[in-house]
Amino acid sequence: MSGDGRSGRLVIAVDGPAASGKGTLARRLSAHYGLPYLDTGLLYRMVARAMLDAGHDIRDAAAAERIVASFDQAGFAEETLRGREIGEAASVVAAMPAVRKGLIERQRAFAAQDEGAVLDGRDIGTVICPEAPAKLFVTATPEVRAARRHRELAGRGEAATFEGILADIRRRDARDSGRSDAPLKAAEDAVILDTSALTVEEAVAAAVTIVNARRRG
Ligand SMILES: Nc1ncnc2c1ncn2[C@@H]1O[C@H](COP(=O)(O)OP(=O)(O)O)[C@@H](O)[C@H]1O
Ligand SMILES: Nc1ccn([C@@H]2O[C@H](COP(=O)(O)OP(=O)(O)O)[C@@H](O)[C@H]2O)c(=O)n1
Numbered sequence: 001m002s003g004d005g006r007s008g009r010l011v012i013a014v015d016g017p018a019a020s021g022k023g024t025l026a027r028r029l030s031a032h033y034g035l036p037y038l039d040t041g042l043l044y045r046m047v048a049r050a051m052l053d054a055g056h057d058i059r060d061a062a063a064a065e066r067i068v069a070s071f072d073q074a075g076f077a078e079e080t081l082r083g084r085e086i087g088e089a090a091s092v093v094a095a096m097p098a099v100r101k102g103l104i105e106r107q108r109a110f111a112a113q114d115e116g117a118v119l120d121g122r123d124i125g126t127v128i129c130p131e132a133p134a135k136l137f138v139t140a141t142p143e144v145r146a147a148r149r150h151r152e153l154a155g156r157g158e159a160a161t162f163e164g165i166l167a168d169i170r171r172r173d174a175r176d177s178g179r180s181d182a183p184l185k186a187a188e189d190a191v192i193l194d195t196s197a198l199t200v201e202e203a204v205a206a207a208v209t210i211v212n213a214r215r216r217g
Contacts, residue, residue, distance in 0.1 A: 013119060013136070014136045017184060018149070019152070028200075029118050044090040048086050048089035058089045083156075084160060088172065095175060122184040135190035193206055
């Protein structure tokens with residue numbers, strides 16, 4: 001197995017836009033290879049949640065910088081982080097360089113565990129773990145992603161129209177891809193996996209094939 005110097009370890013970087021299926025794939029890869037998993041989007045969602053809970057304007061970069069310096073990951077329940085409003089707010093704070101800088105070490109420390117790790121986000125292959133041997137860039141059309149997110153939010157009891165979610169996804173794609181600091185983009189050595197026409201099982205099988213090829217390579 002190749003890693004970043006220590007034999008036997010494997011770091012898998014999974015990036016992609018909102019609702020592309022990267023979290024589902026990253027969780028399945030983590031179970032398949034027996035590696036710890038970090039959903040880095042949750043960190044940005046925690047900063048956004050803390051900003052809103054404290055009554056700050058979500059665009060207040062000085063307040064966001066203070067929060068990121070001191071927040072405790074254990075203090076957030078995941079169900080308070082997954083909603084539509086928090087996804088949007090997270091992409092606003094994620095464009096702030098001080099917020100990104102303040103979250104780098106936690107992510108790199110996670111990836112540095114002995115056995116390796118699976119991390120998913122927007123900049124794992126480009127900024128957080130550029131040395132990862134296995135990098136996936138997971139994508140799907142905006143319409144497919146909106147349909148998936150629509151189903152997911154409906155399942156959580158959050159009412160929203162398909163058109164509203166599609167507009168959210170397009171806005172978030174533009175913000176995440178257009179920011180100057182660590183924009184959403186595939187690393188040069190990432191394999192692009194378009195899941196638009198794949199079931200979860202098909203996408204997992206394709207991802208495992210890609211990772212196995214990189215481990216041996
Ligand atoms: N290949 C797929 N086919 C159908 N639905 C999928 C697929 N991959 C993920 N999903 C579903 O789409 C939604 C978003 O997937 P998720 O993995 O959370 O995306 P992301 O982490 O990229 O935002 C979830 O409800 C998930 O079950
Ligand atoms: N590594 C990461 C992860 C998330 N993010 C930001 O955090 C927001 C929420 O990320 P997420 O992965 O939880 O969102 P979904 O793709 O699940 O909708 C994204 O829109 C990005 O702006 C980031 O900038 N870098």
